[in-house]
Amino acid sequence: MYTLLHQDAHCGARRGTLTTAHGIVQLPAFMPVGTLGTVKGVEIGLLEQTGAEMILGNTYHLSLRPGEEIVRSLGGLHQFCGWNGPILTDSGGFQIFSLAKITKIDEQGATFRSHIDGSKIVLPPERAIKIQEALGSDIAMVLDHVVALPNDRKTLEDAMLRTVRWAKRCKEAADHPYQKQFAIVQGGLDPELRRRCAEMLAELDFPGYAIGGLSVGETPQEMYDALDFTLPYMPVEKPRYLMGVGKPEDILNGILRGVDLFDCVMPTRNGRNAQAFTDDGPLRLRNAKYQRDGRPLDETCPCPACKRSRGYLRHLFIAEEMLGPILLTIHNITYYQRLVARAREAIERNRFREFYDTTIARLTQD
RNA sequence: GGGGGAUUUCCCGAGCGGUCAAAGGGGGCAGACUGUAAAUCUGUUGUCAACGACUUCGGAGGUUCGAAUCCUCCAUCCCCCA
Numbered sequence: 001m002y003t004l005l006h007q008d009a010h011c012g013a014r015r016g017t018l019t020t021a022h023g024i025v026q027l028p029a030f031m032p033v034g035t036l037g038t039v040k041g042v043e044i045g046l047l048e049q050t051g052a053e054m055i056l057g058n059t060y061h062l063s064l065r066p067g068e069e070i071v072r073s074l075g076g077l078h079q080f081c082g083w084n085g086p087i088l089t090d091s092g093g094f095q096i097f098s099l100a101k102i103t104k105i106d107e108q109g110a111t112f113r114s115h116i117d118g119s120k121i122v123l124p125p126e127r128a129i130k131i132q133e134a135l136g137s138d139i140a141m142v143l144d145h146v147v148a149l150p151n152d153r154k155t156l157e158d159a160m161l162r163t164v165r166w167a168k169r170c171k172e173a174a175d176h177p178y179q180k181q182f183a184i185v186q187g188g189l190d191p192e193l194r195r196r197c198a199e200m201l202a203e204l205d206f207p208g209y210a211i212g213g214l215s216v217g218e219t220p221q222e223m224y225d226a227l228d229f230t231l232p233y234m235p236v237e238k239p240r241y242l243m244g245v246g247k248p249e250d251i252l253n254g255i256l257r258g259v260d261l262f263d264c265v266m267p268t269r270n271g272r273n274a275q276a277f278t279d280d281g282p283l284r285l286r287n288a289k290y291q292r293d294g295r296p297l298d299e300t301c302p303c304p305a306c307k308r309s310r311g312y313l314r315h316l317f318i319a320e321e322m323l324g325p326i327l328l329t330i331h332n333i334t335y336y337q338r339l340v341a342r343a344r345e346a347i348e349r350n351r352f353r354e355f356y357d358t359t360i361a362r363l364t365q366d
Numbered sequence: 367g368g369g370g371g372a373u374u375u376c377c378c379g380a381g382c383g384g385u386c387a388a389a390g391g392g393g394g395c396a397g398a399c400u401g402u403a404a405a406u407c408u409g410u411u412g413u414c415a416a417c418g419a420c421u422u423c424g425g426a427g428g429u430u431c432g433a434a435u436c437c438u439c440c441a442u443c444c445c446c447c448a
Contacts, residue, residue, distance in 0.1 A: 035402050056401070094401045102403090115403040141401075184401090215400040223400095244401040265402045272405045273398085288395070317405095325405050 001180055001207050002027075002239040002260075006348055012231070012258035013352040015344055018054075018208075018239050020086040020138035021178035022078060025053045027239065028255045028343055030336045031088060031263040035061050037071070037081040040268050041322075041329045044082040050303070050330060051337035053085055054138075056263050059131045060092035064114055064121065068134035076136030088263075089137035091128045091170075093184065094244065097146035097216060105145065107162065125166040126173040133176040141210065141243075142170040144184040149217040156188035159213075164200045171204060182208040182241060189222050191229040198233035209234050210241040211259075220250065227257045248277055248339055249363050252356050255343050262340075267332030272325040274317045276305075277335045279362050283310070285328065290314040297331055301338070305331035 006015040016027040032039045032047070035058040039047055047055070057077055062068060074080045077087055092110065096103055102113035109124030125143040132140035143166050145159040163186045174181055183206040187193030201209060211230055214223045227242070234240050241261035242254045251262050267277060276283040276297045283290070283297060293310035305313060305327035316324030339359075346355035 031401095033402065040402080041405075058402080061402085088401095090401045095403090098401090099403070144401095146401085210401080212401070241401090246400045250400070262401095264400050265404090266400050269402065269404065269406085270399060273407090274405095275399080284397085286396090320405085322405070329405095 002237065004237065008347045008352045009350040010353045011256050011356070013255050013343070013347045014258055014260065015347040016239070016260055018086075018261070020054075020180070022084060022086045022138050023053065025086055025261075026341075026344060027260040028251075028340050028347075029053060029261050030251065030340045031056050031261065032333050032336075033263055033265045033268060034081070034083075036065070037062060037077060039329075039333070041272060041326045042268075042333065046304075046330055047083070047333070048085075050333040051341065052333055055083055055085070055087055057081075057087055057089045057135060057137060058092070058095075059089055059128050059135070059141075060095040060112065060121070060123065062089075062135060063092075063123075063131045064116055068131045072134040072136070078136065086138045087135075088139040088182075089132045089135055089141065090243075091132065091141040091143040092123050093128075093141065093144035093146050093212065096144075097148060100148075107165075109143070109166075125169040129170050129173045129181070133174075133179060136176075137179060139208065140170075140176075140179050140181050142167040142181055142183050142206075144186055144212050146186070146213050146216065147188070149188055149213070149222075151188055153190060153193075156186075156190055157193055160186040160188075160193050160197045163212075164197060167201055167206070168204060171206070180207040182206060182210050182239075184210045184212040184243065185230060185234065186213045187230075188213060189218060189226055194226065194230040195233045198230060202233070202235050206238070208239040208241060210243050210261075212243045214242070215245050215250070220253075223250070224253050224257070227254060227259065231258050248336070249360055251336070251339060252343065252360060255340075255347075256352065256356050267336050268329050271329035271332040274324070274328065275332075276313075276328055277332050279359065281363055281366060285310065285314050285324075286317050287314075298335070301331065301334060303331045303334040 001019050003017045018025040018027055031054045032052050034055045037057055039055060071077055071080050078084055096105060096110050104111045112121040114121050128143040144163040147155055147159045167183045183201040185197045187197045214226055239260045242259045244264055245262055246264050274285045276285055278298050290310040295310055296306040298306055346352040
């Protein structure tokens with residue numbers, strides 16, 4: 001399912017494709033997050049215009065509401081939400097971390113207290129897979145055990161080993177005509193744990209691999225270091241997915257080191273919260289300085305938000321008009337898509353390093 | 367003509383002798399957000415040479431060690447009886 005098209009001659013960045021039952025994805029790629037079967041605020045037709053090729057859905061959330069059997073009976077997640085391109089579903093592993101206060105975890109699996117009605121939700125690895133199969137996503141993530149950072153070595157090792165055991169169970173539970181499973185490397189910021197995890201999972205021969213458990217409390221540099229000592233142990237001939245990352249500079253740092261795939265709520269959530277991403281760093285559109293600013297967010301951006309002035313967008317947020325969050329979400333997704341598109345082009349010319357240097361310099365100036 | 371009630375920091379609105387630069391909203395300003403319990407959350411919002419000082423609670427006087435809080439007069443607004 002993964003094809004390596006070109007390896008940049010001067011850094012770890014690589015250009016590839018990911019072939020799924022619902023289409024081919026150009027790598028490196030960024031997936032907008034659509035937890036509940038919707039990329040919040042963006043109608044599918046507009047989402048397609050951002051350049052996004054693959055989106056995310058969530059096992060835990062969709063299982064709770066509306067329930068995977070309802071999605072299945074309505075034709076599967078693609079038909080249900082109207083997105084005909086590839087969909088990757090996250091397993092609920094991240095919710096073990098983000099909903100830790102209402103979650104219990106043991107070898108059997110995770111047990112959630114539903115955040116909606118308080119009822120008990122049992123999620124063993126096998127069930128996480130069955131739900132994703134009912135949803136009919138193109139790529140299913142194995143259920144992993146995500147822990148916060150920093151954390152002690154024992155906790156990290158236990159979570160890592162459990163993640164490996166669960167990955168095996170997920171693989172054995174697989175029974176779907178086209179769905180592929182990605183395994184997830186855990187191990188926190190410990191090089192040895194990361195390496196062991198990557199090696200054990202590689203032996204299980206999954207069609208793709210993810211790096212999980214990052215951007216959960218560590219510094220950016222620690223995250224980049226973790227990539228440096230983890231990626232070398234991940235199969236070269238398989239796609240590598242850095243889960244939940246990140247800011248534009250994080251994406252570039254991932255690509256530089258050989259990551260193919262990313263997802264993050266940042267363009268959508270921050271867009272809803274009035275932050276617009278640009279090459280010159282993020283703009284907080286609620287700030288008074290944009291009141292009389294007649295410029296678009298980005299002169300070169302083709303998105304609908306950039307057909308309007310910053311002053312107008314600020315007005316929408318101050319007036320709490322729903323179009324503000326919608327337009328900024330579309331802009332941000334478009335920005336991320338253009339960022340990875342430019343990265344792909346740079347890799348093809350063996351110029352990613354230069355692209356990285358100049359773009360990072362602009363992003364982080366001030 | 368008579369009786370009663372109001373007037374608080376940008377707005378609304380608490381306060382009813384000290385612990386009040388003054389609750390709480392709103393508005394303003396700023397910040398955060400990384401596999402979405404987030405169209406959310408946090409901070410700040412009299413002035414200054416600011417861990418202290420100064421000026422504020424319609425206006426002017428007064429009582430008191432001390433007043434946004436009590437008294438007198440004035441101004442403005444509202445209600446009731448004529």
